[in-house]
Amino acid sequence: MKEKPFAITLDVGSSLANRTGAWRTERPEYVHRLPPCNAACPAGENIQQWLFHAESGDYESAWRELMRDNPLPAVMGRICYHPCETACNRVQVDDAVGINAVERFLGDEAIRHGWTVEAPQATSGKRVLVVGSGPAGLSAAYHLRLLGHEVTIREAQDRAGGMMRYGIPRYRLPREVLDAEIDRVLALGITLELGTRVDDVLAAQRDGGFHAVFLAVGAGIGRRAYIPAGDSARILDAVTLLGGMEGEGPPLLGRKVAVYGGGNTAMDAARTARRLGATDAVVVYRRTRDRMPAHDEEVTEALEEGVRMKWLSTIKHADGGRITIERMELDETGFPQPTGEFEELDADTVVLALGQDSDLSLVEDVPDLAVDHGTVQVADGLMTGCQGIFAGGDMVPAERTATVAVGHGKKAARHIDAYLRGTSYRPGPKHDPAAFDRLNTWYYADAPASVRPRLELARRVSTFDEVVQGLDESTALFEARRCMSCGNCFECDNCYGVCPDNAITKLGPGKGFAIDLDYCKGCGLCVAECPSGAMDMVPEE
Incomplete structure (x- = not known):
């Protein structure tokens, strides 16, 4: 069969x-789908992707993914105000993922292990001048070099770093961290010319044979206000105070210091005054705390360190170690109005923290370059009205943060590269957002965020040691694993x-x-x- x-x-x-x-x-x-953290990052980082590598313990791959967009992760892990965490979907479950803390951990790991980025072997033959070595200038130089161009940075100061060095105190950003990341950027073959002020950008471009220029001059000029003052009044601006900390000796402020303003720079100035020996540092601000432009964490840390706040107040007169302040009240639109009620306070020094401007004298004679309200006007690709002259960071209309500046540097580099190659750069389409209601959060266990340790309060006002500490490997790994991978x-x-x-x-x-x-x-x-x-x-x- x-x-x-x-x-x-x-x-x-x-x-x-x-x-x-x-x-x-x-x-x-x-x-x-587009994760909300990615969408909110001013530097355009692919946060979800580098967290994916970090949660597997592959920290070098996570760092290299980070470095595709941001060449200063150890710096930004300290000074960025992390809008990514405000947008994080996890905040509706327990706490936002500590993205900024993990970024700092990866940046510090890279410094500790000596991880580097390789420069391309071939060059385009095109030369680009970057004016300013702050976050925007360093970011643009880094990305332009990786795109194959020769880059020269000209910096008016005797040290690189721009307002990161001359505007952010050491207790927030240790200089050895800043120097390590700047050195890594320069090691790609970028030329840095210190103490070289550019007074005429077109002459600098012509004489140096540069094919394009990126202007990244930080907001290093403190705004002044008219305050009637006697001959004995000591008044200086916050930029001068903070920049003076990088000189041979710290400024002499006296025992009682009044800071006039309500932004992050005002908080830095008051906290610096405490560390310089001021027994009484008071911030005078015209509105209420909820209307303060300073970030809440900055205000909280200042209060912890003994800085006093005089809300709804304005300085009317300064003389002989005393100031006269007038009480204000908010009208129906939220604008402060004088009340005619006055008070006197002791103040050896008045520090003005009323905002900052960029020095735009280098572009005064540039044809077709428009300046409006102290900022250079640029198109979507950050090119000014003058062909081949680009600008970013504090010089252009935008939020003035280091992370925004890093994003401007990357964006400008891509458009400068296209300009040099005779093409145009068009970013790809973005995915639809990954909204919280798309998630099935039943599968995610409660896991409250790791708290970054802080320097004990007793040591803060007597030292410039770093206040906010980093995560160790176990807590960084835990924090990375809290990511819900929204939309992917x-x-x-x-x-x-x-x-x-x-x-x-x-x-x-x-x-x-x-x-x-x-x-x-x-x-x-x-x-x-x-x-x-x-x-x-x-x-x-």
Whole structure:
């Protein structure tokens, strides 16, 4: 008797036999959505991607992903006001992911291990002048060098770093950290010319044979205000005070210091005064705390360190170690109005922290370059009205933070590169946002954020040691793992496990999944159970 060939007989009740895909009116699709942290980052970092590497313990890969967008992670991990965390979806579950803390950890690991970035072997033959070595200038120089161009930075001061060095106190940004990251950028083959002021940008471009220029002059001029004062009154601006900390000796302020203003620079000035020996440092501000431009954490730390706040107050007169302040009240629009009520305070020194401007004298004679309200006007690609002259950072209309400046440097570099190559740069389209209501948070256990340790209060006002400390490896790893991967698959296998039709196939680590539409009947269980909202049901065509 002839044997029958071997065959697999499918159970008539199985989906594989019935090809239930024919029942479907909707089908699931894997999607990519824009995480809210990425969308909120002024430097344009791919935060979710570098957190993905960090949570696996691959810190060098995480750092290299970070360095694709931001060449100063150890610095920004200290001074960035982390809008990414304000936008983080996890804040609606327990606490936002400590993105800034993990960024600092990765930056410090890179310094500790000596990780470097390789410069390209070939050069384009194009030369770019960067004016200013602050965050915008360093970022532009870094990205331009990686794009193959020769870069020269000219800096008027005798040290690089711009307002990061001359405007941010050491207790927030240790200089050895700043120097380490600047040195890594320069090691790519970038020329730095210190003590070289550019007075005429067109002459500098012509004489140096530069094909393009990026202007990144920081806001280093303190604004003044008319305050009637006697001959014995000592008044200086906050920029002079903070910049003077980088000189041979600190400024002499006396025992009682009044700081006039309500921004972050005012907080830095008052906290610096305390460290210089002021027994009484008072901030005089015209509005209330909730209307202060200073970030809340800066105000809180200042109060912890004994800085007093005189809300709804303005300085009317200064003389002989005393100031006269007038009480204000807010009108129906929130604008402060004088009340005619006065008070006197002791003040050996008055520090004005009323805002800052950039020195724009170098562009006075540049044709077609427009200046409005103290800022250089630029197009979407950060080019001014003069061909080949770009500008960013504090010089242009934007929020004046170091992270915004880093983002400007990267953006300008891409547009300068396109300009030099005779093309145009067009960023790709952005994905739809990964909203919180797309997530299935049942799968995420409660995990409150790690708290960064702080220098004990007793030591703060007697030293310029760093106040906010970093995370150790275990807490940094824990913090990275709190990321919910909003809007993007992290291969949790939920879809694979819950599919009743075995229609989902694993493609391998890092490759995701595939859906066999012959057997998917469109029940939507996989979409409903996706923790990160990385799947959608779409109508069947």
